Amino acid sequence: MAGAEELAARLAAELAEAGDLTPQWRGPFETVLRHRFVPETVWVQDGDRLVPVHRADDEEAWLRSCYANEFVITQVDDGVPAGPGRVGYEITSSASRPDVVAMMLAALEAGPGMNVLEVGTGTGWNAALLAERLGDDRVTSVEVDPVVADRARRTLRAEGYKITVACGDGAHGHLESAPFDRVIATAAAQRVPPAWAAQTRPGGRVLVPWTTDFHNGALVSFLVQGDGTMRGRIVGNVAFMPLRAQRGKRASLDRHVHGMTQARRSSTETHPYSVLGEYDASLAVGLKVPHCKLIVTPGSGEGAYTVWLVDPWSRSWASLEHEPGTEEFPIRQSGERDLWQEVEDAFNWWDGLDRPASDRWGLTVTPNGQFVWLDDEDHRIDR
Ligand SMILES: C[S@@+](CC[C@H](N)C(=O)[O-])C[C@H]1O[C@@H](n2cnc3c(N)ncnc32)[C@H](O)[C@@H]1O
Incomplete structure (x- = not known):
């Protein structure tokens, strides 16, 4: 099997060819070896559980996973696997997917000499890439998890980088290293x-990476104004784990879906794919419908599935059954909210606006909060 340098060069070439890696970042991608940042134990998905894989058990597979264009799960359940026999349920730290890292570094428009804050150090790989291009005294990274922060700090030192790694809530930034030219949240x-x-x-x-309860996948690039505000537009589609203090509630069918037989029944001719499967549509639905989590489970026949909408706060839920070849889909709704109706109304609102694409949405952040707009700040969206 090829050595790490060759695997890193191949990955960089692949990303460059796909248009994800810009020439400025190719050198750092070739120099900073990702496997040096990935822990000896990583986690892989096994159904709805996360199970550990140890480097010592299969060195080649571990090394391959470090240089595949995939994210690598490096911590579950905040470091204390919650399931029996060291099984985890929730991803709490990872090395992000290389094409996403490359795309975000390009979108950051950071150049040599700029002072940068990264929020979410994780393995430290992205911080090392930044340091390689900007200088390591120009990079500060904040990680909320003490064990993850400590490991990243030690790895970065061992790799020769003098980056400041602070442990704390990155939502507060890092005043001691401010002012920054760039902030990148991972x-x-x-x-x-x-x-x-x-x-x-x-x-x-x-x-x-900006998210709603319903939709996890918009990268916003903000321009800072100087009066404590910043405004930005959606420039990409990325999905990241939430900031620890903003995790909200996890929706679970076992815990939150009860009273199937008493649920209110209706049907719709709106195909669930047009609402949930289209990026621009589901993004817009997320802007309008708060506290609504989406779960999809396979049905019994081929191509059959059930869409569940769950509000773990009010314990309202809705389900939509999809059978291939049918044009009408049965709905059940329970609790104080009619969640499917809210989602369908939001879809129709987006349709009535002529289906704006994601890059027409913007977000303004002020010292007192944030608001969403379409095209410009004069067209604010009520949520
Ligand atoms: C996707 S990982 C980051 C990947 C990382 N940049 C890398 O190169 O490996 C997200 C990280 O953000 C951290 N995190 C979550 N909430 C945070 C917060 N409020 N402040 C700082 N770090 C946070 C998580 O513990 C996790 O390690």
Whole structure:
């Protein structure tokens, strides 16, 4: 099997060919060896559980996974696997997918000499890539988990980088290293912390994976104004784990779906794929419908599935049964909210706006909160 340097060069070539890696970042991708940042134990999906895989058990498979264009799960359940026999349920730290890392570094528009804050150190790989290009005294990274922070700090030192790794809630930024020219968050925010705008120079950029309860997948690039506000547009589709304090509630069918027989029944001719499967549509639904989590389970026949909408706060839920070849889909709704109706109304609202694409949405963050707009700030969206 090829050695790590060759695997890193191949991955960089693949990403460059796909248009994900810009020439400026190719050198760092070839130099900073990802496997040096990945822990000896990683986790892989096994149904709805996460199970450990140890480097010592299969060195080649471990090394291959470090240089595949995939994210690598490096911590589950905040470091204490919650299931029996060291089985985990929730991903709490990972090395992000290389094409996403490359795309975000390009979107950051960071150049040599700029002072950068990264929120979510994780393995430290992204921080090392930044340091390789900007200089290691120019990079500060904040990690909320003490064990993850400590490991990243030690790895970065061992690899020769003098990056400041602080342990704490990155939502507060890192005042001691401010002002920044760039802030890059590698954990997702529903409510974007105003501290990131306050600690960035006017004209600087803040890059944030922005999420709603319904939709996890918009990268916003903000331009900082200088009066404590920043405004930005959606520039990409990325999915990250949320900032720890913004995790909200996990929706679970076992815990939150009860009273099937008493649920209110109806039907719809709106195909679930057009609402949930289309990126622009589901993004817009997420802007309008708060506290609504989506779960899809396979049905009994081929191509059959059930869409579940769950509000773990009010314990409302809805289900939609999809059978291939049918044009009418049975709905059940339970609790104080009619969740499917809310989702369908939001879809129709988006349709009535002429189906705006994701890059027409913007977000403004002020010291007091945030608001969403379409095309410009004069067209704010009520949520
Ligand atoms: C996807 S990982 C980051 C990947 C990382 N940049 C890398 O190169 O490996 C997200 C990280 O954000 C951390 N995190 C979550 N909430 C945070 C917060 N409020 N402040 C700082 N770090 C946070 C998680 O513990 C996790 O390690």
